[in-house]
Amino acid sequence: MNNIDSTSVISEVRNRVLYLALNRPSKLNALNRAVFDRLMEIIEPLERHQAIGCIVLGSTSDHFCAGADISMLASRNAEALRCDDMFAEWQAFADLKVPKIAAVKGCALGGGCELAMMCDIIYAREEAVFGQPEVKLGLIPGMGGTQRLTRRVGRAKAMELILTGRTISAHQACDMGLVSRVFTADFDDQVRAQAELIASYGGVATRAAVEAIGRAEQTSLAEGLLFERRVYHGLWNTDDCQEGLQAFIDKRPAKVVNR
Structure with missing residues (x-):
């Protein structure tokens, strides 16, 4: 992991909670290699000690994540993607056993929705929207959307969301079981309180x-x-x-x- 862009993800520790914030606001926090490398640099040591009791993954802007960085992928061909096993490395984040909370504001679309689903709990601000619109690009979800969404909301809802590419509101996502809770006010404070509660336990x-x-x-x-x-x-x-x-x-x- 040479030449890691340390600005792509901002980190801070308070009261045994590690706060991670995606920081590519001009790209709606679209995911690229720099984001993954920075996340891995931060989280790799966490399995070896107990100093961190919870992780909160959010963003520095009003949007969580608009998905994978299409400009990064557009020049790749199918053979290159297969050889690299594109997106497989994200499983390392999903497998982290430290409790993870996705704090979703604004859009969580495509890879952004899939990244949120890699967390153990999803909290959403009232105006947040979720979706897997890959079909509109002639694709399917590639970071676990077909699998994790089906497990969270059931086959019927996952089929409809993925095959239509439509977005749903935070309250609809909560009703489906995708989101744990929707906070209508004091979003950051509400998420912080839940994270610190989890971190207060062994x-x-x-x-x-x-x-x-x-x-x-x-x-x-x-x-x-x-x-x-x-x-x-x-x-x-x-x-x-x-x-x-x-x-x-x-x-x-x-x-x-x-x-």
């Missing part, structure tokens, strides 16, 4: 929860239940669990032990 447990819920989309119910029980059993030996149990008995707030 990182071992929250990361385990992210992994266990992810299993629900990948395995049978029987296998998922077995995985959940094994993780639950293992958590009893952690310092966070012992502190949490003792705090409950003592009727006091638990301290985050595992940092």
